[in-house]
Amino acid sequence: MTTPAEPSAYGVQIDAQPGQARIRLNGDALPANQVTGYVLEHDVAAALPTLVLHTRQPDHVQWQGLARVAVADPAQDDGQVVAAFLQNVDPGALARAALERDDLDGSPNELTVAMLKQLADWAQGRA
Structure with a gap:
């Protein structure tokens, strides 16, 4: 994606x-x-x-x-919607977008946090 x-x-x-x-x-x-x-x-x-x-x-x-x-x-299960969204995510694009975020904080889990924030942004239609 x-x-x-x-x-x-x-x-x-x-x-x-x-x-x-x-x-x-x-x-x-x-x-x-x-x-x-x-x-x-x-x-x-x-x-x-x-x-x-x-x-x-x-x-x-x-x-x-x-x-x-x-x-x-x-009638659609929210879990199925989320799973379908995640299956269409391009892992390379996600990694690049997460590493380019300006809210990285240097914490031990900053990449995971950045990826989750990026996925939430994409899910809400924000670039």
């Missing part, structure tokens, strides 16, 4: 009322009653917010896009 490039972004519009939410991505409305929930997260220091959509998946639904839009599967 290489360090993620900065993604392009969708224009997002959310009109939320108790019991319903109408969401548009680049002006296109998502089908009525498809979204069962959403989480909008923004780390101000990061470049883009992240919108996670929890959806019903009727037959033949497909998602297309250019931005950081994640479709959550509440």
